[in-house]
Amino acid sequence: MSAARARRPSSRGYTLIEVMAALGVLSIGATGVLALQKATLISNTNARNIAIANNIATTWAERLRVDALQWNDPGGVPDRDSDTDWLSLMTTAPFPAKVGPTLIPALGAPNADVFGTDIYAGDPSQPAFCTHVRFSQFTDATTGARRWGTLIRAEIRVIWERNGNPIDCTVAPVVVDAEPERFGAVYVTTAVRRNTSEQ
Template sequence: MSAARARGAASGGYTLIEVMAALGVLAIGATGVLALQKATLISNTNARNIAVANNIAMTWAERLRVDALQWNDPMQQPDIDDTAWLRLTTPPARVTPTEITALGAAPSADVIGADIYAGDTSQSAFCTQVRFRQFTDRATGATIWPSLIRAEIRVIWERSGDPISCGIDPITVDEHPERFGAVYLTTGVLRNTSEDRQ
């Protein structure tokens, strides 16, 4: 065999070192793709949780506005106790709203934001907490707008993805922001003043 032919045969294949180097480059690239995939999955889950929690919070804001229709103070007699949730204005602490099946409202929701009622075996992914406050003058403490209530709605979930108990103390949520994700919505709820115009 001539020397030229021997060189041609030797240059036609890959050495073990070349193969190992190629596999190393492939492994580094694959690791990067897997890390990117994991980061994308976490980001998508967080975005979905925030979107669902926003939807739940907006639904509760509408429920509170409908609840305010029962608060009309006929003949100047306070009747806020006739409401389902607004009567919880004192004391101004965060509370879990009462489940009222007849109104189609429950404080717990599943992963797509559908309400979970008592007796349902679905696991809660989101819980709603509310706090109501009257608008008051800071200096005197006097109520500024007696027919308007500030409603603070908080929808929470476990960041770990575990089911959440809606019986959790709101103070526990405040103390562990690393454990819970939360969406806050603040709105004003106006007393039904349609009878005032008659």
């Protein structure tokens, strides 16, 4: 009888300690997966914001180049860069000031939604991105005189709130400069040249 009992397979279950150990290993693994998903979500959001901000900045660089078509020599008489829509900010807000470009319906707005689309008056979208521009002339370091009268350096900065909240585009650019941990930013620098064709 005792030999028959010894040959029978054991029908013993898992002990409480084995179950607790398995649950501990499972919870450690699940915590790692959740932390990885959170890091992936944050990285994807940051990548999306940078890509959209790059597109907005590139669009503004092209708008400024088109704006320079109004800076021309009608009848052989050079007009001033103040005859333009946005390049005129160079005289009203000289370097090193950063300013939001003027909203011009159907041409461009300094505020954009989460998709990078301009927000005009009456649009209920909340701003997610704001654009700042800064213009400088190429001048001689010793005399301060303009070296190239037909060339302007344009710096474009597109900002957003890092925490994902809608951005207040009335925040002064100096506040943005002072709080880099709060604002994400993309910078594009380009040169804008006067239209030299006669009209």
